Amino acid sequence: MRIRVLTSQLVLLAGLTFSAVAVHADEVLVAVAANFIAPMEQIAAQFAKDTGHQAVLSSGATGAIYAKITNGAPFGVFLSADDKTPARLAKENHADATTDFTYAIGKLVLWSADAAKVDAAGKVLAAGQYKHVAIANPETAPYGKAAVEVMTKLNLYDQIKPKLVTGENIGQTFQFISTGNAQIGFVALSQVYKDGKITQGSAWLVPADYYSPIRQNAILLKRGNDNAAAKALMEYLKSAPANQIIESFGYAICFPSC
Template sequence: MKRLVPLLIALFTTVCASADEVQIAVAANFTAPMQQIAVEFAKDTGHKASPAFGATGKFYAQIANGAPFEVLLSADDEMPARLEKEGHAVAGTRFTYAIGKLVLWSANPDLVDARGEVLRTDKFKHLALANPKTAPYGAAAVEAMTRLGVLSALQSRFVQGENISQVHQFIITGNAELGFVALSQVIKDGKIASGSAWSVPANLYEPIRQDAVLLGKGKDKPAATALLAYLKSDKARAIIKSFGYELR
């Protein structure tokens, strides 16, 4: 037994030395899937994922100003490409990890109809959406309303959230009767978990291609490169798909 103890200590030290932690900036719409992926990532690799959730536009500004993130999971493909072009991300590491879907959702099960015609009515006073300048899902909502021809009529009813998570909270708390959220926020077991929803047709907004990229600060971090590889694994892709995202 005395001989075994040093061996166990040496083994434990080796494992700890190889284990690493990655700081990830994650688009707010991807909160629930990332929380699950982080657990499985730790189990399967021994590395720890430490995600921060927020608006993609704000993360871009923080990263450009030296924030200590090592991986970005964006809500679009524009910000990762821009960071790569500006030298803040590692060239050749960018890929689409999910394609998001926009949903008009209400906590009221009787408010949103199957064709989104509620937007042309006076059945609500407040419509929540994420800041279109910093949140891609907010930009997609504006684009959809523009193509529907209802944007100008609805602008006075907007309640704007900093990110898609805040929009969801506005609706749950009743600060807005309905709003545009990500399908991933309201789906469970392949169905809308509660309330009422209209899945906005894909032809009303540009595809929400969500790209991941290795940032400059993660270039030499084993956990950072491991996480990006893990997102391409069958297990991670199954989790992503279960939240209603499409995959490439």
């Protein structure tokens, strides 16, 4: 009797050890574009709960992540801030092109830290009552490129150009505006949005047809090919719980099509 109890305890102990190993066995290192790190942290937590896999996140500028991947960084999955970089990585044989998909579509807002500055139709842009307009670098940041498209469409670009200040990414652009150094500027809705409303200041949600869609694509990298957690994460990004989190941060969903 005593021996049997002992055995069952041993079996239980062994089982616990094994399940603990199984939980930690599959871990994937994920490179995430800086603008998506907050939702991704929530998704990773939910992913761990639902699947037992661990996603370890590392955020940075998309261009910088590209340079790291092509130089051998051990990332399994890459969530980019654009759709060009994943395509380029696939073309250069660092990633699997068949896994490339749009996990979120970014929305652009004209924003001010001043609650009375930006009207709901964005007329403030034409009125010109400001010294600086902050945008992200249009050459490198998709939101910056979209901002230029909007100003061009409104025939205001040449007029505003001398007043532009450029952040290296939308995080820095947000900083320029939130400290009041730039009175208005174009940022990602996700930066000023939580649970269905603008969190601070005033904003104009730019109509989606004023700029080409800001597709944020994810792709399975070479290093993730043999990693169960990496593959599971790619699928999980398309799941309902993930989509719900993504939308709550002010992005649109594009999967399965848009």
